[in-house]
Amino acid sequence: MTESLDGARMACWRAYIESSQRLLTQLEEELRAVSELSFADYHVLVRLSEAPGQRLRMGELAGRLIFSPSRLTYQISSMERRGLVARQACPQDRRGSEAVLTAAGLLALREAAPHHLASVRRHLMDDLDDGEVACLTRVFERLGERLNAVGTTAPASPTPSATEPSNS
Template sequence: MAGPTRWLTPEEQAAWRAYLGSTRLLVHALDRQLEADAGLSFTEYETLVRLSEAPGRRLRMRDLAGASAATRSGVTRTVTRLERAGLVRRVECEQDRRGMHAELTDAGAAALAAAAPGHVASVRAHLFDHLDPADVGRLRELFGRIRDGLDVTGEGAQAVPPAA
């Protein structure tokens, strides 16, 4: 038996709701900006960033799914859309013919480079312009601790690299 429920205190409840509300609004604002300015969804942008930061601009599809918040099927759909647009290509894994890599194309790198300044400006306007430097350090420390507590791989921060 799990024992009695540990209900949230009023302060914890307020913090939880503030976190949920701000996270939803932030992701929605970032998604809107990327769609309007670059024709990319937030998920597509994150995928391009992760590929751009990978050795050889290539990641195994399962590793791409593990590095993002998306499911494997979600990553497959995203990569399919990016592939149709010529921004990503699928490449067979040399070590395992059953596996596939997603690889950033030159057109994908160019699209990412074009989208990045507007995205970073949006991140700054919607998040960092509301914080002072001490807040930024504290936010990094707090969310790093939360991330590490949720990391089921045991690989720490390296399991999910940051996306811009």
């Protein structure tokens, strides 16, 4: 049986899960209110806008977004129908394909970005001091590196709930 979390760690876990879900929900709602973009749409557009030539191989984009290949295919297909991205054969390797930012996608990103940034500031960043920002950055970079190294090859350990570890 897995050892339970102590009170402080359980409180930390619950505070993280609940506040992160509320934050992502709020950011998505506000993004959709000022644009026709979902949070996933916005994230794809940002990643493509930052890439050389505003294009990335589908596999590389999936890795950067932390999407499964099938989830990315679905996401790109949806965005392609709306003219935000295009899918093109890789110039170096015709077997692969790339997601390419379109002019309409770049315009949508540029129009949504100021509102989204204001939302991120209002709901998260403006409430943190420099020390808290530095601490959270260290914690989440370390966690991200560790999880990235583990990948999807680690066996899942059974827990009573995916969001709430056992306290017994």
